[in-house]
Amino acid sequence: MNGNEHDYSRESNPTRAALEHQLARVEGGDHALAFASGMAAISTTILSLVPPSGHVVSSDSIYSGTEKLLTELAAGHFECDVDFVDAREPENVAAAVDEDTDLVWAETPTNPLMRLCDIGAIAAVTDEYGIPFGVDSTFASPYFQAPLELGADIVVHSTTKYINGHSDSTGGAVITDDDGVFDRLAFSQRVGLGNMLSPFDCYLVGRGLKTLPARMEHHEANARAVAEFLEEHDRVARVYYPGLKSYPQHELASEQMSGYSGMLSFEFDGSPVELEAFIEGLEVFTPGASLGGTESLIEVPSLMIPDEIGHGEETAEIPETLVRVSVGLEDPDDLCEDFRTALP
Ligand SMILES: *Cc1c(COP(=O)(O)O)cnc(C)c1O
Numbered sequence: 001m002n003g004n005e006h007d008y009s010r011e012s013n014p015t016r017a018a019l020e021h022q023l024a025r026v027e028g029g030d031h032a033l034a035f036a037s038g039m040a041a042i043s044t045t046i047l048s049l050v051p052p053s054g055h056v057v058s059s060d061s062i063y064s065g066t067e068k069l070l071t072e073l074a075a076g077h078f079e080c081d082v083d084f085v086d087a088r089e090p091e092n093v094a095a096a097v098d099e100d101t102d103l104v105w106a107e108t109p110t111n112p113l114m115r116l117c118d119i120g121a122i123a124a125v126t127d128e129y130g131i132p133f134g135v136d137s138t139f140a141s142p143y144f145q146a147p148l149e150l151g152a153d154i155v156v157h158s159t160t161k162y163i164n165g166h167s168d169s170t171g172g173a174v175i176t177d178d179d180g181v182f183d184r185l186a187f188s189q190r191v192g193l194g195n196m197l198s199p200f201d202c203y204l205v206g207r208g209l210k211t212l213p214a215r216m217e218h219h220e221a222n223a224r225a226v227a228e229f230l231e232e233h234d235r236v237a238r239v240y241y242p243g244l245k246s247y248p249q250h251e252l253a254s255e256q257m258s259g260y261s262g263m264l265s266f267e268f269d270g271s272p273v274e275l276e277a278f279i280e281g282l283e284v285f286t287p288g289a290s291l292g293g294t295e296s297l298i299e300v301p302s303l304m305i306p307d308e309i310g311h312g313e314e315t316a317e318i319p320e321t322l323v324r325v326s327v328g329l330e331d332p333d334d335l336c337e338d339f340r341t342a343l344p
Contacts, residue, residue, distance in 0.1 A: 009199065011190045019202040022209055023163075026142040027155050029175035031182040033189055034197040034205070038138065038158025039065045041172030044195060045154060046070070046103065048188040049132055049181065052078040054102040059087035059117060061110040061316040063136065063158075070105075071314075084314040088249070090121035099129055107136035108145075109253075111291075112265050112301055112324040113316060114240040116249045119256055123151025132181055138162070141292075143216040144259040153178050159197075161292030162262075164208040165215055169201045215294075218329050219262025222296075225332040226325065226339070227264050235343050237267040237321075262328075263291060268321040274344055275300060275321055281342035284334050291326035296335060299324045 006012045016034050023032035035041040046069065050056055058070055074080040085092040087106045097104060104126050108117045119135060126133040134154035135147040141162035147155045157163055159171035176182050189196055197205065220243070227241035239246075242253035243260030253260060268275045279287060279300060288297035302320045327335065 010194055010196065013196075013199050013202070015199040015202040015206075016197060019197070019206045019209075022206060023173045024175055026209065026212070027148060027175040028146055029148050029155065030177050030179070031186075032173055032175045033182075033185055034159070034202055035172035035174065035189065036195045036197055036201075037170045038063075038136075038156070038160055038172040039069070040193075040195040041156050041158070041174045042066050042136065043069050043073070044185055044188050044193060045134055045156060045174055046074060046105070047078070048184045050074060050078075050080055050102040053080060054078075055081045055083070055098075055100055057083045057085060057093060057096045057101055057104045059106040059110070059115075060084035060314060061087070061113050061115045062105070062107045063111045063138075066105070066107070066136065067315055086316070087117040087122065088115055090118050090125060093122050094125045097125060097129060097131060101129065101131045104131055104133045105136075106134070107138075109139045109242055109261070109263065111139060111263075112299070112318065112322060114139075114242060114247075114263065114265055115316070116242060116252050116256075118252055119147050119150040119152055123153075126153075127151065132178065138292075139263050140257055140261050141212060141216055143212050144220075144261050145257045148175065148177055150256055154181060159205050159208075160290065162216065162219075163212065163292075164205045165212065165292060165294065166204070166208055167290060167293035167295070169204040169208075171197045171201055171205050215329065216259065216261065219327055220259045222329070222332045222335060223260065223262040223264055223327040226327050226335050229336040229339060230264075230266050233339070233343060235269045237269040240265040263324070263326055265322055265324045267319055268323055270321070270344060272303065272320065275323070276303065278342050278344060279303075279323075282338055283342075284330060284338040285325070288326075291324075293326070294329045296328035296330060297326040
């Protein structure tokens with residue numbers, strides 16, 4: 001029987017196919033899959049490529065959801081062996097992998113510590129053993145970073161953030177050059193897990209993608225203005241923005257990214273009570289856990305979602321007065337003025 005190419009929407013849908021084609025193109029990959037959330041993309045990747053009792057080496061600075069997935073589900077339920085390493089030094093990854101490692105996982109820049117890892121240097125290690133290397137590139141967006149070109153095998157995005165960009169959809173994407181990886185993930189998604197992005201959300205994300213370059217340029221210019229303002233403020237102890245010359249990994253950022261994106265964090269110099277009063281005094285920045293949308297959002301991981309502080313044993317510690325900022329598309333003078341007024 002000669003059926004329709006898009007016979008049944010879980011397995012194949014024209015709007016999803018169009019979005020996946022666009023996602024593959026913007027990341028410079030051969031294949032893409034659109035998922036119902038960033039976590040659906042990450043969990044499908046990890047659980048499809050790592051068998052029960054398998055071995056994962058992960059960066060110790062990763063999104064809190066990924067950390068819980070690795071510790072609770074991969075290690076806790078599927079009895080995987082998960083090693084967390086400080087991936088800022090590629091030698092730490094090299095020391096943790098062996099020929100039985102099933103996956104190396106990293107995020108760059110990381111949420112919320114803005115740490116970078118050298119994608120090319122880690123890929124050189126994983127290539128030697130033939131281990132798939134996955135990179136969560138959500139903070140950079142496809143506009144500022146091309147992990148596949150640098151040697152990664154798999155790129156993941158939470159499209160909820162910059163790619164959709166309008167805070168009206170949750171979604172995730174996996175892009176890969178590896179046919180074998182693609183076949184396994186596509187089978188998991190389409191046949192077993194059914195965690196694909198709905199056709200209407202695919203339409204929304206495709207619409208968002210059209211303005212990605214314009215938005216990212218503006219996010220970056222605003223973030224730079226805010227980072228430079230904060231760096232000079234005497235109630236700010238430290239600014240974490242890869243675009244600042246003072247940032248310890250600025251050189252690596254300049255080498256492997258074409259821009260520094262719109263996310264930054266800073267350490268407030270004061271007590272938690274003063275910090276809360278400062279956040280309450282803001283008028284342009286809204287407290288919020290998401291990021292990458294048109295409006296500026298601010299989050300204090302220790303106050304707002306204590307869970308984000310993580311287990312603190314194996315993964316990188318987040319300072320108590322760390323403030324994470326998703327710099328939106330407002331007038332940069334209004335953003336700096338809001339901080340000037342609200343900071344004590
Ligand atoms: C938000 C986020 C995720 C999770 O994405 P969801 O769409 O919320 O499931 C994963 N990684 C990073 C870096 C994120 O910021």
